Amino acid sequence: MPIKIPKLLPARDILEKENIFLMDDERAITQDIRPLNIVILNLMPLKEKTETQLLRLLGNTPLQVNVTLLYTSSYEAKHVSQYHLEQFYSTFDHIKERRFDGMIITGAPIEHIPYEKVHYWPELTEIMEWSKTHVTSVFNICWGAQAALYYHFGIDKKPLKEKLSGVYTHTLTDPTVKLVQGFDEEFVAPHSRHTTILESDILANSELQLLSSSDEAGVFIVMSKDQKQIMVTGHLEYDAFTLQDEYLRDQAGGFNPKLPQHYYPNDDPEKKPVHRWRSHAHLIFSNWLNYYVYQQTPYEWE
Structure with missing residues (x-):
């Protein structure tokens, strides 16, 4: 089944060329099924790129x-046009009365900043608190x-001596958990960050349940035992060239x-x-949508 996105969203042309099944409002209303409603809080500076990466993965399941x-x-984005935000995005005030089946909260290149000093931390904590009662997973x-x-x-991040950037081998702790069903016992995934989470704290x-870790990259997939919070410390959603783009950007910025x-x-x-x-x-996204969103969310939220 398809993913429904606005006709003019820039990601649409890219995804259609990749044969990702898309649908607009006119066709969606003819479908006699209960679609899943997913909200994506996009904190990344290059929002259009992140949109495409996530929509690609959400659009590859049997679910609408x-x-x-x-x-x-509470924070003015510097790398995306105001027109794009106004045309395709909502703010929390506009959606906080709604309920959603699933939510994605992206990364942000601000690991070096203490949480409480992040400009939008109060707003983010309000959204995270709201998600406890308004989002299934x-x-x-x-x-x-x-x-x-x-x-x-209450688990804090720890600074790394140097940026962790690359594609690392990970292992599973329990391949029977539905979130990692179908995973190889060893698999690779990209990381790009300046901080880490200690395995001992998890x-x-x-x-919490630790589902996957790496000898080089540390903690990778963590899930709360009530299945409402899934934490992935790397970037499985990255394209093949995303790490290269970041590397060249850091080079151009003089960070060596x-x-x-x-x-x-x-x-x-x-x-x-x-x-x-x-793969x-x-x-991981199809397993999340199937087992932790579709199978758990009520047909009628009320």
């Missing part, structure tokens, strides 16, 4: 998905995952970044990166 895009009104990514662990479970918390690890063939930046995590990206 209606997507609402959300941005924080929340999928938190990278900094969003760290923020969720801090707000909901294991010491009785409300290290080459992303295990990313370029033979560590040669002249060679094209290979997209080695695509697991599709798996």
Whole structure:
């Protein structure tokens, strides 16, 4: 089944060329099924790129998905036009009376800032608190995952000596958990961050379950035992060239970044990166939508 997005959303042309099944309002109203309503709180600076990455994954399931895009009104985005926000996005005030089947909270390149000093932290905590009663399950990514662990479970991030950037091997702790059903026992996934979460902090918390970790990248997939909060500290949604774009951006900014690890063939930046995590990206999002959103959400919220 398709994903329903606005006709003029820039991501639409890209996804249609990839044969992702899309639908507009006119066709959606003819479908006699209960669609899933998913809200995406997009905290990334390059919002259009993140939209495309996430919609690609949400559109590859048997379920019809209606997507609402959300941005924080307490912070002025610098890398996206105001027209794009006004045309395609909502603010929390406009949607807080609604209920959603699922929510995605993206990462943000602000790991070096203490949570309480982030401009939109008060607004984000209000949204996270609201999600407890208005959303069936929340999928938190990278900094969003760290923020969720801090707000909901009191687990703070720890600074790394240098940026963690690359594609790392991960292992599963329990392949029978539905979120990772179909995963290989070893698989790769991208990371791009300056902070980490200690595995000992996750294991010491009785409300959390560690599902996957990496010897090099550390904690990767964590789920609350009530299944309402899923935290993924890496970026399975990334395209093949996203780490390269970040590397070149950091180079241009004078940060002297290290080459992303295990990313370029033979560590040669002249060679094209290979997209080695695509299948697991599709798996985790389809498993989340099926088992933790569709199977758990009431048909009628009221």
